[in-house]
Amino acid sequence: MCEARDFGYELGTLFACCRAPALVWPGRRRRGASESTTWLLTVRVSGKMREARDFGYELGTLFACCRAPALVWPGRRRRGASESTTWLLTVRVSGKMCEARDFGYELGTLFACCRAPALVWPGRRRRGASESTTWLLTVRVSGKMCEARDFGYELGTLFACCRAPALVWPGRRRRGASESTTWLLTVRVSGKMCEARDFGYELGTLFACCRAPALVWPGRRRRGASESTTWLLTVRVSGKMCEARDFGYELGTLFACCRAPALVWPGRRRRGASESMTWLLTVRVSGKMCEARDFGYELGTLFACCRAPALVWPGRRRRGASESTTWLFTVRVTGKMCEARDFGNEPKFLKKEKSWLARSVVLHPYKAHGQGRPKTEDVKSLTKRGQNQRAAKIIASLPAPASAADLALAAGLKFSREGQLAAAKSIKNLATAGSTEGSSIGLGVTRASAVEAAGLVASGDFTKEQYLKIRFFCKKHGADVFPPYNDVLEEKKKTYPPSETLSATPAKISVPLQSLLDITTQRLLMLPDIDVGDFPTELVLISKAGFDGSSAHKVYKQYSTENSDSLSSSTTVVFTGLVPVRLTNSSKSVVFHQIERCNSSSSCRPIKVEHTRETNDFISLEWADLQSQCSKLVPTVIKKENKNISVSHEVCWTMFDGKVKANLTGSSAMTCNFCKRSPKYLNVLEDIDTRPINEEALKFGLSPLHSLICFFNCLIKLGSKLALEDPTWQVKGKERQNIVEARKREIQRKMRDEMGLLVDVPLAGGVGNSTDGNTARRAFDKPAKFAAILGVSEDLVTRFSQVLSTLRCSQTVDVDKFKKFSFETAELFVKLYGDWCYMPCTVHEVLLHGWRVMKYLPVPTGLLSEEALESRNKHIRAYRLKHTRKFSGVACTTDLFNRLMFTSDPVMQSYSALPKKQSRSVSLGDFDGTSSSDAEE
Numbered sequence: 001m002c003e004a005r006d007f008g009y010e011l012g013t014l015f016a017c018c019r020a021p022a023l024v025w026p027g028r029r030r031r032g033a034s035e036s037t038t039w040l041l042t043v044r045v046s047g048k049m050r051e052a053r054d055f056g057y058e059l060g061t062l063f064a065c066c067r068a069p070a071l072v073w074p075g076r077r078r079r080g081a082s083e084s085t086t087w088l089l090t091v092r093v094s095g096k097m098c099e100a101r102d103f104g105y106e107l108g109t110l111f112a113c114c115r116a117p118a119l120v121w122p123g124r125r126r127r128g129a130s131e132s133t134t135w136l137l138t139v140r141v142s143g144k145m146c147e148a149r150d151f152g153y154e155l156g157t158l159f160a161c162c163r164a165p166a167l168v169w170p171g172r173r174r175r176g177a178s179e180s181t182t183w184l185l186t187v188r189v190s191g192k193m194c195e196a197r198d199f200g201y202e203l204g205t206l207f208a209c210c211r212a213p214a215l216v217w218p219g220r221r222r223r224g225a226s227e228s229t230t231w232l233l234t235v236r237v238s239g240k241m242c243e244a245r246d247f248g249y250e251l252g253t254l255f256a257c258c259r260a261p262a263l264v265w266p267g268r269r270r271r272g273a274s275e276s277m278t279w280l281l282t283v284r285v286s287g288k289m290c291e292a293r294d295f296g297y298e299l300g301t302l303f304a305c306c307r308a309p310a311l312v313w314p315g316r317r318r319r320g321a322s323e324s325t326t327w328l329f330t331v332r333v334t335g336k337m338c339e340a341r342d343f344g345n346e347p348k349f350l351k352k353e354k355s356w357l358a359r360s361v362v363l364h365p366y367k368a369h370g371q372g373r374p375k376t377e378d379v380k381s382l383t384k385r386g387q388n389q390r391a392a393k394i395i396a397s398l399p400a401p402a403s404a405a406d407l408a409l410a411a412g413l414k415f416s417r418e419g420q421l422a423a424a425k426s427i428k429n430l431a432t433a434g435s436t437e438g439s440s441i442g443l444g445v446t447r448a449s450a451v452e453a454a455g456l457v458a459s460g461d462f463t464k465e466q467y468l469k470i471r472f473f474c475k476k477h478g479a480d481v482f483p484p485y486n487d488v489l490e491e492k493k494k495t496y497p498p499s500e501t502l503s504a505t506p507a508k509i510s511v512p513l514q515s516l517l518d519i520t521t522q523r524l525l526m527l528p529d530i531d532v533g534d535f536p537t538e539l540v541l542i543s544k545a546g547f548d549g550s551s552a553h554k555v556y557k558q559y560s561t562e563n564s565d566s567l568s569s570s571t572t573v574v575f576t577g578l579v580p581v582r583l584t585n586s587s588k589s590v591v592f593h594q595i596e597r598c599n600s601s602s603s604c605r606p607i608k609v610e611h612t613r614e615t616n617d618f619i620s621l622e623w624a625d626l627q628s629q630c631s632k633l634v635p636t637v638i639k640k641e642n643k644n645i646s647v648s649h650e651v652c653w654t655m656f657d658g659k660v661k662a663n664l665t666g667s668s669a670m671t672c673n674f675c676k677r678s679p680k681y682l683n684v685l686e687d688i689d690t691r692p693i694n695e696e697a698l699k700f701g702l703s704p705l706h707s708l709i710c711f712f713n714c715l716i717k718l719g720s721k722l723a724l725e726d727p728t729w730q731v732k733g734k735e736r737q738n739i740v741e742a743r744k745r746e747i748q749r750k751m752r753d754e755m756g757l758l759v760d761v762p763l764a765g766g767v768g769n770s771t772d773g774n775t776a777r778r779a780f781d782k783p784a785k786f787a788a789i790l791g792v793s794e795d796l797v798t799r800f801s802q803v804l805s806t807l808r809c810s811q812t813v814d815v816d817k818f819k820k821f822s823f824e825t826a827e828l829f830v831k832l833y834g835d836w837c838y839m840p841c842t843v844h845e846v847l848l849h850g851w852r853v854m855k856y857l858p859v860p861t862g863l864l865s866e867e868a869l870e871s872r873n874k875h876i877r878a879y880r881l882k883h884t885r886k887f888s889g890v891a892c893t894t895d896l897f898n899r900l901m902f903t904s905d906p907v908m909q910s911y912s913a914l915p916k917k918q919s920r921s922v923s924l925g926d927f928d929g930t931s932s933s934d935a936e937e
Contacts, residue, residue: 445481448481450487453491458903461903506888507570508612510608513630514634520580521636521649523906530592533643540583542582543649543650545576545653548870550573550877553570573876577606578651580906581594582859595906601867602903654857655865673700677844682840685848704867705865723739728836757779799824
């Protein structure tokens with residue numbers, strides 16, 4: 001809203017310009033503005049502006065018309081239009097009703113201002129307001145505006161009729177219509193019924209006010225209210241029916257009371273109808289006809305109550321009912337408006353029931369029994385409501401307040417005296433059990449707590465339906481061990497990130513790294529086995545993070561606002577995750593807590609899930625964003641047990657595959673990330689200690705999972721090429737290639753027959769092959785058999801197995817011994833096959849630079865594996881299928897993110913039903929070559 005001189009052109013906006021001072025809002029003037037200042041009323045409109053005489057009926061539109069030339073648009077007149085021509089302004093509106101001087105600026109609202117006192121609400125005036133005070137009426141409307149005599153029947157509509165000419169629209173009269181003609185305003189409304197003086201401001205509600213006492217409900221008056229009190233009628237109905245004197249204020253209920261001729265529609269009378277005739281208001285209802293005192297509650301019914309005998313149905317009276325009895329009229333109608341005396345076909349009824357009406361009726365007195373079921377003393381025969389009432393009476397009859405435990409012990413004693421010892425023991429267990437970690441509910445049966453049940457849902461990947469089936473099955477067999485699902489749902493919500501921190505779109509959802517670390521730290525300190533009292537005030541949480549792409553994801557039928565290639569990118573997902581590893585003191589010398597399964601997929605917590613391709617450009621942008629967030633990390637301060645604990649964060653970026661590490665270090669896939677050597681120089685071992693090293697690449701780790709697969713593939717290729725008489729690194733010639741392929745097929749057959757492994761078999765859907773981490777791990781577990789199948793040196797295979805086991809070890813490793821052992825292994829490889837086979841890049845990095853990485857990282861390399869992130873991709877596929885809503889892209893990504901947060905929550909992990917991991921001893925040749933020792937993997 002602005003002054004006329006400040007008016008600017010804006011698209012999609014109607015600027016209503018008022019030259020006269022009538023619409024100048026009281027108490028709202030700018031500096032220098034006078035009474036004649038013109039103000040602009042800005043609203044968003046649908047429709048067009050035209051003269052009143054050209055007005056047409058349009059549904060869903062409020063037509064605010066003013067006779068004064070205030071709404072005549074300057075410089076916008078039709079031919080023949082003068083200053084006094086009235087224009088119609090049509091808008092869709094929303095807002096509230098308030099006094100003009102309290103008006104606030106609101107877009108999308110039409111403020112219809114009338115100076116006449118017709119719309120001043122009786123009994124509802126502010127301090128200093130008089131009869132001439134102008135009120136603003138703002139409503140949402142549907143329907144049409146027409147003259148009373150042209151009224152048409154419309155279902156579900158309240159027709160508020162006012163006789164005063166205040167609502168007669170200027171410039172819109174039909175032939176024969178005068179200034180006193182009454183117009184009907186039809187609207188759909190919602191709200192409540194109350195006295196005018198109790199009226200409160202409600203949005204989207206039309207309050208139809210009539211001064212006549214016709215709508216004053218009989219027997220229902222407030223203190224100080226008289227017959228002339230005006231009531232407000234507001235409807236959109238559902239509820240219950242009751243007698244007029246028992247009427248209470250209920251939302252959405254219309255009580256149509258027809259006593260006086262106030263509701264006789266003007267200009268709509270039948271032949272022979274007079275001013276005192278009562279008309280029926282017809283609506284779509286359901287129900288039955290009954291006396292007011294016999295009324296039953298039914299939803300969705302309009303109950304029209306009339307005290308006059310006009311609506312008493314002929315031949316339909318109950319015992320003791322007289323002509324003046326008030327009946328409730330409830331029918332299902334597709335209504336029309338008619339007079340009361342025209343209702344039904346009374347002559348037809350008298351003709352059909354003539355013989356029955358002529359009979360004499362003799363009433364025999366009898367004594368009726370009381371209503372309801374007969375009383376019973378057997379508790380088992382009572383309904384659940386009756387049992388609760390019986391228990392409430394017993395508790396109320398006690399002389400002093402008794403606790404639940406006292407009542408349970410008393411009930412147990414009663415059962416014991418009656419010889420029911422099993423029931424007595426169960427009740428005693430129930431009374432003495434705690435409520436935090438579950439309660440004893442019977443002999444040997446303990447009820448799980450909500451957090452325990454949530455941990456089971458997380459580890460078992462249960463849906464809501466599966467959980468309820470298991471719970472109801474247990475209850476059916478007398479073991480109510482699972483809490484209600486609502487309790488489990490509350491525990492699940494505690495694991496979700498705050499909604500204000502989430503950034504969700506159909507293609508991407510993410511949470512700031514700082515917020516995720518704060519939530520993770522808070523949940524870690526809530527673990528039951530952590531005693532904060534023994535902790536120092538400053539701690540360090542070491543975590544590992546990274547991102548990885550996966551493909552072959554389902555595409556759902558959802559609206560998309562992405563670019564044209566969004567369909568192809570929707571099948572690929574890049575997941576950025578974080579895994580907490582270890583909680584230590586500030587010097588990292590004391591470990592207070594370590595995640596047991598930090599390489600498990602269920603421990604990987606989401607940072608971002610995005611539908612996109614893992615291109616080089618994406619890798620660079622994502623890494624820059626993660627580094628920016630990491631540089632701004634601040635310690636998390638948590639108060640627990642009257643102690644403020646400050647937890648700093650250290651993130652190890654080790655969960656990457658070879659493609660990402662090559663991009664981040666600026667090297668190719670065939671080049672060493674540390675010494676930058678090409679494949680032809682990877683077998684050169686003499687200057688390995690003196691050659692410059694890229695220190696920046698050390699922080700990315702060694703990727704134990706991918707290293708395991710690369711060592712396996714190296715030996716498979718080595719064994720395949722040994723079939724040649726003079727093996728070479730590159731196999732050229734069709735005949736030599738056929739020999740190598742035949743040898744490879746023989747190796748695949750032997751691996752399947754002798755070890756039960758599938759090697760290089762393409763998977764269904766064209767996503768990868770069967771050579772995964774489990775295949776390589778099982779092959780290296782039996783190095784002798786693996787070497788025999790390949791035809792390579794058993795000593796080399798055994799050494800490879802020992803190096804990889806050390807790389808995956810979660811214990812601290814002697815770096816100097818590992819350096820010596822791995823260098824000797826590299827020398828053995830070069831000695832046996834170095835004259836024709838170049839050492840693969842990954843094998844080179846592990847054997848010759850692995851000791852540098854172990855020395856650089858703050859925790860053992862076995863705890864920083866990328867396996868948790870890699871295996872999380874299968875969970876993303878499963879969760880999108882079973883645990884997300886498919887109707888919306890945002891809802892789908894949000895549900896997926898919340899499910900990932902829930903299943904990776906540290907508290908849920910501690911209560912999961914997973915068995916404890918078995919420690920496995922791996923025989924390693926002593927790194928000095930003299931004896932063997934055992935290392936726990």
